[in-house]
Amino acid sequence: MTTFRVFSSTTLAVLLLDVCLVCCDITDGNAEHLKREHSLMKPYQGVGSSPSSQWDFWGSTLVTSSYVRLTPDERSKQGSIWNTVPCYLKDWEMHVQFKVHGSGKKNLHGDGIALWYTKEKLHPGSVFGNQDPFLGLAIFLDTFRNDLHGMDRSFPYISAMVNNGTVSYDHGKDGRSSELGGCSAEIRNREHDTYLAVRYSKGRLTVMIDVDDKNEWRECIDIGGVRLPTGYYFGASAATGDLSDNHDIVSMKLYQLMVEHTPEEENMDWSKIEPSVSLLKSPKDNIDDPTGNFRSTPLTGWKVFLLLLCALLGIVVCGVVGAVVFQKRQERNKRFY
Ligand SMILES: [Ca+2]
Numbered sequence: 001m002t003t004f005r006v007f008s009s010t011t012l013a014v015l016l017l018d019v020c021l022v023c024c025d026i027t028d029g030n031a032e033h034l035k036r037e038h039s040l041m042k043p044y045q046g047v048g049s050s051p052s053s054q055w056d057f058w059g060s061t062l063v064t065s066s067y068v069r070l071t072p073d074e075r076s077k078q079g080s081i082w083n084t085v086p087c088y089l090k091d092w093e094m095h096v097q098f099k100v101h102g103s104g105k106k107n108l109h110g111d112g113i114a115l116w117y118t119k120e121k122l123h124p125g126s127v128f129g130n131q132d133p134f135l136g137l138a139i140f141l142d143t144f145r146n147d148l149h150g151m152d153r154s155f156p157y158i159s160a161m162v163n164n165g166t167v168s169y170d171h172g173k174d175g176r177s178s179e180l181g182g183c184s185a186e187i188r189n190r191e192h193d194t195y196l197a198v199r200y201s202k203g204r205l206t207v208m209i210d211v212d213d214k215n216e217w218r219e220c221i222d223i224g225g226v227r228l229p230t231g232y233y234f235g236a237s238a239a240t241g242d243l244s245d246n247h248d249i250v251s252m253k254l255y256q257l258m259v260e261h262t263p264e265e266e267n268m269d270w271s272k273i274e275p276s277v278s279l280l281k282s283p284k285d286n287i288d289d290p291t292g293n294f295r296s297t298p299l300t301g302w303k304v305f306l307l308l309l310c311a312l313l314g315i316v317v318c319g320v321v322g323a324v325v326f327q328k329r330q331e332r333n334k335r336f337y
Pocket residue numbers: 111142143144145146171174
């Protein structure tokens with residue numbers, strides 16, 4: 001039985017380590033994998049229009065030493081900031097610290113921030129200050145409800161859209177017809193820091209938020225079957241209309257995710273991929289989806305917990321059965337001799 005106890009504690013330690021590794025994956029950006037050429041951080045050196053700069057900005061954007069203000073709390077402003085280095089990572093995670101604040105009372109503020117991974121950069125337009133239609137991925141932090149029929153959700157509302165350059169963003173419906181998923185989140189006029197993380201890995205798009213000063217990520221969007229090419233640009237933009245807010249970006253940190261791909265995947269030209277989505281619902285609603293896009297995706301916290309529980313139960317059962325069999329054999333052996 002001593003052997004069993006040693007075995008179980010070692011196994012438990014290994015399992016706990018595995019769980020920690022899985023859980024910590026999205027919450028802590030590993031500094032080793034931070035990609036500085038795609039990150040925007042205080043004091044924002046290398047931001048500007050010189051040929052050597054890694055970030056360029058447009059419109060009402062104001063760069064200070066402690067934040068990048070895309071729009072001030074004034075009417076009819078648009079601003080954006082764009083990474084000038086195209087991203088060739090296949091698997092990545094972007095952590096954005098942002099702040100939306102202003103003097104407008106409830107429902108009297110707008111319009112919000114959009115985060116981008118797109119083919120083109122610095123093309124001003126009507127989608128939160130960026131062009132319409134766009135080609136690539138957008139995450140919208142929409143603070144103003146345009147669609148008065150959509151009362152089933154509260155604002156601010158965070159949503160994702162993947163566009164192959166043919167679909168227009170419908171402001172009147174808050175982009176509902178083209179959204180892939182979303183969640184409501186109190187992101188405005190918070191006293192504490194507010195964060196959002198976008199992860200793209202193996203065709204899975206995950207958006208997590210940390211806006212309640214709990215220092216933990218809350219899942220907002222999680223969908224499989226998303227195809228995005230390499231070679232696009234990261235950016236952020238914001239717009240105000242009749243109503244306004246300060247839309248500030250404090251930092252955008254890009255981390256490379258170490259993920260193995262099959263030789264076929266490695267050999268294909270990822271820059272030729274057309275942005276698309278094969279699953280329009282959350283993977284949770286597509287358990288029987290034949291494409292199996294989400295099956296090989298990372299485990300979520302509760303799944304890991306269940307697996308751990310099953311593993312422990314398995315070990316206990318094996319131990320007990322083993323002990324009983326051992327004892328029976330000993331008894332049988334005694335009888336023979
Ligand atoms: Ca809106």
